[in-house]
Amino acid sequence: MSERKKIDRRDFMRFTGAAAFTGATWMAVGEKAEAKYWQLDPAKCTQCGQCTTHCVLNPSAVKCLNQFDICGYCDLCFGYLQPGSRDLDSGAENQLCPTAAIERKYIEAPYYEYKIHEDKCIGCAKCVKACLIFGNGSFYLQIRQDICINCNECSIAKSCPSDCFSEVPQSQPYMFLTGDTYLAHPPALS
Amino acid sequence: MKEPVHKPKYPYAWGVVMAAIAGLYFYLTTTGNKFPEPGPNLEYDITALLAVDQVDTRFAETGEITPAVEMPRALKTDASGNIYIGGKDAIAVYDASGKEIERIPVDGAVTCLDFTPDGRLLAGLDDRVALIGTDRKIEAVWGDFTARSLITAIAAGEDEIFLADAASRCVLRIDYNGTVLNRIGETDEARDVPGLEVPSPYFDLAFDSDGHLWVVNPGKLGLERYRSNGDIVTSWYRADVTRLDSFSGCCNPVQIAFNSEGRLVTGEKGPVRVKIFEVTSGEFEELVVGSSAFQLPQGIGDLAVDPDDRILVLDPKKNSVRIFEANETKMAAKPNTQ
Numbered sequence: 001m002s003e004r005k006k007i008d009r010r011d012f013m014r015f016t017g018a019a020a021f022t023g024a025t026w027m028a029v030g031e032k033a034e035a036k037y038w039q040l041d042p043a044k045c046t047q048c049g050q051c052t053t054h055c056v057l058n059p060s061a062v063k064c065l066n067q068f069d070i071c072g073y074c075d076l077c078f079g080y081l082q083p084g085s086r087d088l089d090s091g092a093e094n095q096l097c098p099t100a101a102i103e104r105k106y107i108e109a110p111y112y113e114y115k116i117h118e119d120k121c122i123g124c125a126k127c128v129k130a131c132l133i134f135g136n137g138s139f140y141l142q143i144r145q146d147i148c149i150n151c152n153e154c155s156i157a158k159s160c161p162s163d164c165f166s167e168v169p170q171s172q173p174y175m176f177l178t179g180d181t182y183l184a185h186p187p188a189l190s
Numbered sequence: 191m192k193e194p195v196h197k198p199k200y201p202y203a204w205g206v207v208m209a210a211i212a213g214l215y216f217y218l219t220t221t222g223n224k225f226p227e228p229g230p231n232l233e234y235d236i237t238a239l240l241a242v243d244q245v246d247t248r249f250a251e252t253g254e255i256t257p258a259v260e261m262p263r264a265l266k267t268d269a270s271g272n273i274y275i276g277g278k279d280a281i282a283v284y285d286a287s288g289k290e291i292e293r294i295p296v297d298g299a300v301t302c303l304d305f306t307p308d309g310r311l312l313a314g315l316d317d318r319v320a321l322i323g324t325d326r327k328i329e330a331v332w333g334d335f336t337a338r339s340l341i342t343a344i345a346a347g348e349d350e351i352f353l354a355d356a357a358s359r360c361v362l363r364i365d366y367n368g369t370v371l372n373r374i375g376e377t378d379e380a381r382d383v384p385g386l387e388v389p390s391p392y393f394d395l396a397f398d399s400d401g402h403l404w405v406v407n408p409g410k411l412g413l414e415r416y417r418s419n420g421d422i423v424t425s426w427y428r429a430d431v432t433r434l435d436s437f438s439g440c441c442n443p444v445q446i447a448f449n450s451e452g453r454l455v456t457g458e459k460g461p462v463r464v465k466i467f468e469v470t471s472g473e474f475e476e477l478v479v480g481s482s483a484f485q486l487p488q489g490i491g492d493l494a495v496d497p498d499d500r501i502l503v504l505d506p507k508k509n510s511v512r513i514f515e516a517n518e519t520k521m522a523a524k525p526n527t528q
Binding site: 047049052053072073074075076077078083084096098109110111122124125126129130132133134135136137 | 231232233234236239377385387389390409411429430431432438439440441460461486487488
């Protein structure tokens with residue numbers, strides 16, 4: 001019959017110390033300590049254009065996205081075309097984007113797909129504002145986390161007039177625009 | 191020997207320079223304007239586009255109803271002037287003065303309303319249609335019209351009902367058993383039907399005073415008149431963001447109704463504008479209300495005209511039904527259509 005081992009004072013202190021160390025480590029690397037990324041809330045964005053000029057990167061890490069399930073695939077797309085364009089085509093004089101970052105691709109009559117080339121996008125939000133005013137509001141801005149250098153104090157956040165920048169957990173680095181959130185909280189305009 | 195005294199040439203220059211540097215530092219650190227603002231090429235200025243509707247109008251806002259239903263999306267008036275507002279799980283009924291007189295429960299979100307010639311109520315419920323009797327009991331619910339439907343407007347005749355189906359991008363003609371008789375507005379080159387372009391869930395239709403069916407072609411920014419068999423009779427399109435006599439945006443008009451004189455009342459989204467047109471020719475007649483009366487971003491839920499020709503506009507941003515009446519003593523201003 002084995003003799004039951006008694007826990008002495010020293011073992012108790014060792015066990016307590018190990019438990020405290022484990023708990024502290026979990027607190028340090030656990031959920032509460034998850035890395036944060038800067039992101040902007042498209043429902044608060046007022047398309048002021050300062051994302052272009054206030055980011056420490058050039059071009060800005062803020063890019064336009066097109067939420068295709070909200071997009072109307074319009075022939076007369078105000079996010080793509082200058083207002084009052086005589087021709088609905090991809091002529092340079094007709095394009096709204098100052099860097100020609102939007103590609104217009106024919107799908108089927110009379111619908112077109114609008115794809116953002118993020119390497120050209122400077123985050124000026126002209127297309128976002130135009131689509132929001134005249135279209136379905138499918139264009140919106142987001143910080144591209146693969147480009148953002150995640151400054152300790154984001155210089156765009158500091159100057160954002162609509163206070164739409166916040167730090168989000170690494171596990172949810174984007175605030176996608178959905179039809180439901182759009183209906184509940186339609187994006188603002190400046 | 192007296193030593194020469196070297197006087198500084200500009201004794202205050204250093205002081206001025208230091209003061210300027212201090213002022214610049216103070217400005218940059220306190221105002222947040224460390225970087226230049228976006229230049230004009232990066233701005234989307236809509237001032238001139240919104241100013242298109244800054245003209246005098248003989249219409250004035252004379253009343254307002256705050257709907258007692260959640261998510262109001264449908265608006266209709268009956269022959270007595272009662273106002274029906276459809277929303278989530280209910281239709282609220284108001285008399286002409288705005289007093290609630292009835293609440294009709296329904297199962298689902300009401301997207302559109304119309305009355306049958308015998309006074310029963312038809313309610314679009316996303317992909318279904320409910321027929322509600324005069325005793326307010328649900329007589330029938332029809333659905334499964336197509337693989338994917340979103341019913342955004344109803345126009346009921348004696349033996350047939352026309353449904354604007356934004357998801358199928360066509361008009362469904364059904365009978366009073368809910369059976370689809372034919373589809374209207376799909377591209378058919380043999381019949382010269384150009385095809386309805388519906389880029390967003392805004393798609394309306396209505397009968398004019400002669401019983402003709404007018405269907406909005408929102409992607410082409412105009413109207414088309416159809417026969418029951420799908421033949422197109424006539425059409426007109428007005429697409430120009432810079433002119434008041436045309437429609438702006440990607441898809442307009444989003445709502446239509448007819449007044450007692452048979453004139454077409456249109457409602458536009460984007461910059462909200464309610465206008466009156468002569469329906470056959472598409473000639474612009476006058477502005478009812480312009481974008482300055484609505485908050486940004488602007489939209490319009492539904493539109494109706496009551497028997498007294500009051501124009502009712504469902505304003506989703508304000509969550510109210512706004513009532514506009516013409517001042518008959520005030521002449522309509524000549525519209526600025528340039």
